[in-house]
Amino acid sequence: MNNDIEKILYSVDDIHEAASRLGKQLADDYRDKNPMMVCVLKGAVLFMADVIREMPVYSTIDFVDVSSYNGGTESSGQVELVTDLSSDVQGRDIVLVEDIIDTGRTLAYLIDLLKDRGANSISVCTLLDKPSGRVVEAKADYVGFEVPNEFLVGYGLDYQGQYRNLPYIGILKPSVYLDK
Numbered sequence: 707m708n709n710d711i712e713k714i715l716y717s718v719d720d721i722h723e724a725a726s727r728l729g730k731q732l733a734d735d736y737r738d739k740n741p742m743m744v745c746v747l748k749g750a751v752l753f754m755a756d757v758i759r760e761m762p763v764y765s766t767i768d769f770v771d772v773s774s775y776n777g778g779t780e781s782s783g784q785v786e787l788v789t790d791l792s793s794d795v796q797g798r799d800i801v802l803v804e805d806i807i808d809t810g811r812t813l814a815y816l817i818d819l820l821k822d823r824g825a826n827s828i829s830v831c832t833l834l835d836k837p838s839g840r841v842v843e844a845k846a847d848y849v850g851f852e853v854p855n856e857f858l859v860g861y862g863l864d865y866q867g868q869y870r871n872l873p874y875i876g877i878l879k880p881s882v883y884l885d886k
């Protein structure tokens with residue numbers, strides 16, 4: 707599996723530092739708000755687990771599973787709600803926790819959904835932001851790293867469902883996915 711990686715962009719230590727930095731900022735900003743931390747499955751699962759442990763404030767967690775890449779390297783353009791949240795978001799202060807913002811479609815879809823359901827506020831915490839990928843407007847309030855226009859895997863990010871368990875984030879060798 708490690709042989710499929712062209713270059714490691716963020717090491718275990720880099721990721722830990724980012725999660726810690728963002729968790730501290732969130733803790734300061736949400737100290738008296740009892741936020742609902744919403745993990746956008748599946749990609750954000752590792753980041754969510756790390757960032758909430760850096761936030762010693764009252765908060766709840768929930769999960770939403772949305773999909774638009776279907777395992778591939780390009781967005782299908784359609785965001786599908788695979789599994790909904792189990793909590794009521796009415797009046798809550800929501801923090802959407804993402805692994806990456808690329809075209810922005812996933813985020814735009816989720817923000818519309820949460821606004822429609824009456825969330826009091828919505829902010830976005832993403833480990834990675836790929837601004838060069840944007841197709842629709844989407845902005846994060848808390849960003850770990852701004853990344854280049856490459857297809858990345860590891861620490862939650864997948865290709866064909868694989869590589870999520872890598873502890874670091876790297877560029878996938880194009881030979882792995884070209885002509886597939």
Ligand SMILES: O=P(O)(O)OC[C@H]1O[C@H](OP(=O)(O)OP(=O)(O)O)[C@H](O)[C@@H]1O
Pocket residue numbers: 746747748749750772773774775776777781804805806807808809810811812813864
């Ligand atoms: O800004 P966008 O272009 O919408 O891309 C970002 C989204 O794409 C990935 O999810 P994916 O649909 O691959 O599902 P997954 O998290 O289960 O891998 C990633 O985890 C983000 O949620």
Ligand code: HPA
Pocket residue numbers: 775806807808809856857858859863864865
């Ligand atoms: O670079 C990426 N890698 C994995 N999944 C993704 N979803 C959007 N962009 C990416």
Ligand SMILES: [Mg+2]
Pocket residue numbers: 749775776777863864
């Ligand atoms: Mg994916």
